[in-house]
Amino acid sequence: KNIAIFASGNGSNFEKIMENIEVGYLDHIHVTGLYTDQQDAFAIERARRFRLPVHVFNMKRYDNKEHYETAILKQLHRDKVEWLVLAGYMKLVGPTLLNAYADQIINIHPSILPSFPGKNAVGQALRYGCRVSGATVHYVDSGMDTGKIIDQMSCPIYPDDTEETLQLRIQNLEYELYPRVIKTIIS
Ligand code: GRF
Numbered sequence: 001k002n003i004a005i006f007a008s009g010n011g012s013n014f015e016k017i018m019e020n021i022e023v024g025y026l027d028h029i030h031v032t033g034l035y036t037d038q039q040d041a042f043a044i045e046r047a048r049r050f051r052l053p054v055h056v057f058n059m060k061r062y063d064n065k066e067h068y069e070t071a072i073l074k075q076l077h078r079d080k081v082e083w084l085v086l087a088g089y090m091k092l093v094g095p096t097l098l099n100a101y102a103d104q105i106i107n108i109h110p111s112i113l114p115s116f117p118g119k120n121a122v123g124q125a126l127r128y129g130c131r132v133s134g135a136t137v138h139y140v141d142s143g144m145d146t147g148k149i150i151d152q153m154s155c156p157i158y159p160d161d162t163e164e165t166l167q168l169r170i171q172n173l174e175y176e177l178y179p180r181v182i183k184t185i186i187s
Contacts, residue, residue: 001028001186004081006035006089011043012171013087013108013178018050020179028187032079035072037091059091069096076100083186086140087178093140105140106185108178110170112152113138117145122167126157133157133166135173137181150185153177 005014014034020026033053034043047054055075062068073096076084084097086107093105111121113136116128125133134154139147153173157166 001083002030002032002079002081003083003085003182003186004032004035004076004079006084006086007041007043008036008038008090009041009043009088011041011046011088013174014043015046016175017085017087017179017182018046018052020182026179026183026187029182032081033075035075035089037089043088065094066096069094073097073100084140085178085182092142092144095142098140098142103139106137106150106181107140107145107147108174109136109138109145110167110174112136112154113145113149117143122170123163126161126163126166130157133170135170135177137177151177151181 005017007014018031021029021031031052033055034047035055035057036043037057037059039056039058044054057068057072059065059068062071082104084101084105086105109121111125112134116124132154134152136152137150139150141147153176155169155173
């Protein structure tokens, strides 16, 4: 199956997915390229190490989101992409991509949804005093982290946790959860 990975920033989940392909855990998955909206995303450097094509789409260069996503869609069609895997892609997906890839777009989020959608989910859970948090993989719809949940993993929050320690714990869950979901629902 051909998948495209969308990332705006660091790209550590992206890299873990690539590593899982390399070791043969994700057989039948082919990443056609990294799609990013940020030309200085660190994910781009990671892609280069895997000799993976990088497609940068800067929304400022387009009149509106429809034109931006139409440009992305053209490249996706050229690559014969079947699934979109969002890994730290910091934009809402608009109707152009949602209609073209209905039920074929997934995202990972660092909380037990539906708690704490949106930005800084880790900090929110900590400030709320939650004793448990985790990570969620869900289908993408037009809302912010609102699509149907596919799978989750949880972890404790300890009294001496900081945003950094909790984020690390959740990211380690993500590195296991996302490849597993991709294997289950895409391969
Ligand atoms: C992850 O925590 C993911 O849940 C969220 O964005 C973060 C991306 O991290 N959607 P990275 O870029 O994969 O390191």
